[in-house]
Amino acid sequence: MNIIISNQSDLPIYEQIAESFKEKILSGEISGGELLPSIRSLAKDLRISVITTKRAYEELEKEGFIETIPGKGCFVKTKSSELLREEVLRKIEEHLINAVHMAISYGIGQEELDEILSYLYEEGGRHE
Structure with missing residues (x-):
């Protein structure tokens, strides 16, 4: 998953991650039902805190872009x-x-x- 984080951005890192996922979902690059990287795996790939990644996923879930299925992971919601x-x-x-x-x-x-x-x-x- 190609997500770019900028230290020059005014947005906090968790918002940059959430915005990147939103753009990928809205453009169809990531489709409904697709499994997202685990919180730990994404944090490791981006070399950031697990807490930051968790907050990004929480934002995405709150806004209705993803859903978490306990024991299975986070999936892109299938939207009409x-x-x-x-x-x-x-x-x-x-x-x-x-x-x-x-x-x-x-x-x-x-x-x-x-x-x-x-x-x-x-x-x-x-x-x-």
């Missing part, structure tokens, strides 16, 4: 495609809200912002 879509839309909205705030603060109008978004979408998100 509609729930996954809603989660992805929520993340997109967060990014767009930031873009709108930035545009407003620099005096860029909605029409120009719409043009930028249309262009980026047509280019498939490629940014040079």
Whole structure:
């Protein structure tokens, strides 16, 4: 499992781990029903505390991304495609809200912002 932790990030390590798993689940890289690495194994691979890994898994479980089955491990919850879509839309909205705030603060109008978004979408998100 490829999870990158940055010491430069403002996010605590457990949040970085949880966010990494969320992205992998939402993108379909990790599918519903898939067994996650054990808490100890992930902690050893990432060279971090078991407590930190446990906290990341607890966050994921609290948010409904994974479930723990005693004696078997932690598994990605099988969500309906509609729930996954809603989660992805929520993340997109967060990014767009930031873009709108930035545009407003620099005096860029909605029409120009719409043009930028249309262009980026047509280019498939490629940014040079």
